[in-house]
Amino acid sequence: MRIDIISIFPEYFTPLEVSLVGKARERGILDIRLHQLRDWTHDVHKTVDDTPYGGGPGMVMKPEVWGEAIDAVIAQGGPEGAGLPRMIVPTPSGRPFTQRVALEYAREPWLLFTPARYEGIDARVVDEYRSRLRVDEVSIGDYVLAGGEAAVLVIVETVARLLPGVIGNAQSVADDSFAPGPMENLLEGPVYTKPPVWRGHPVPEILLSGHHARIARWRRDQALRRTFEMRPDLIARLDPESLDERDREV
Numbered sequence: 001m002r003i004d005i006i007s008i009f010p011e012y013f014t015p016l017e018v019s020l021v022g023k024a025r026e027r028g029i030l031d032i033r034l035h036q037l038r039d040w041t042h043d044v045h046k047t048v049d050d051t052p053y054g055g056g057p058g059m060v061m062k063p064e065v066w067g068e069a070i071d072a073v074i075a076q077g078g079p080e081g082a083g084l085p086r087m088i089v090p091t092p093s094g095r096p097f098t099q100r101v102a103l104e105y106a107r108e109p110w111l112l113f114t115p116a117r118y119e120g121i122d123a124r125v126v127d128e129y130r131s132r133l134r135v136d137e138v139s140i141g142d143y144v145l146a147g148g149e150a151a152v153l154v155i156v157e158t159v160a161r162l163l164p165g166v167i168g169n170a171q172s173v174a175d176d177s178f179a180p181g182p183m184e185n186l187l188e189g190p191v192y193t194k195p196p197v198w199r200g201h202p203v204p205e206i207l208l209s210g211h212h213a214r215i216a217r218w219r220r221d222q223a224l225r226r227t228f229e230m231r232p233d234l235i236a237r238l239d240p241e242s243l244d245e246r247d248r249e250v
């Protein structure tokens with residue numbers, strides 16, 4: 001997968017050199033390219049923002065510089081046969097980014113992120129590229145960040161671990177909270193490792209029993225309990241078809 005990121009803070013993305021994402025890049029599974037938005041300005045001050053029409057607080061990012069930057073990145077071309085990138089515009093007023101959306105992005109050959117600072121980008125930039133590309137305005141949650149860069153880190157890491165070959169154990173992706181299938185809309189329950197007793201706290205006996213079917217049942221009970229406790233809103237979204245007799249007792 002190819003990922004281009006245009007930002008006034010390309011140095012913000014050094015975490016993408018580390019750990020799982022860094023490894024995926026070294027192994028050639030991910031090709032991430034960072035671009036400095038200010039490279040497409042023409043004035044000595046490298047201005048990217050201006051005051052908002054209609055008044056109000058803060059500054060708005062200028063459309064011309066984004067237009068030139070996005071055109072140039074598209075013109076560089078993506079992976080063989082990829083066509084045009086899917087453009088992802090992080091904004092608190094976007095559609096929610098979810099595991100389902102991440103799975104959709106993981107199937108794309110080429111993503112282009114345009115994180116903004118200040119009060120956002122002049123709206124005509126999204127209007128313009130909607131007529132040429134698939135454009136998604138996405139939010140990572142109901143709070144306001146100082147800029148879209150941190151949201152890009154979240155989205156890239158979520159998508160990267162779904163790419164084939166990035167995580168050794170495909171089952172761990174399938175068992176994730178929110179993954180489509182039996183765990184859809186359920187939170188994962190507690191996990192344990194050695195020693196069997198730590199500071200007087202024992203590991204639940206069932207996990208040491210070797211009864212794989214009973215362990216799976218126990219884990220599902222724990223997931224249901226935890227979801228009820230932490231996210232009652234998710235219980236309301238559970239598909240009744242996905243529940244068995246035992247689930248109803250929990």
Ligand code: 6GU
Pocket residue numbers: 089090091092138139140141142143144145146147148151
């Ligand atoms: Cl994508 N951007 C900003 N600036 N704030 C956010 C967000 C994005 N998602 C939640 N809050």
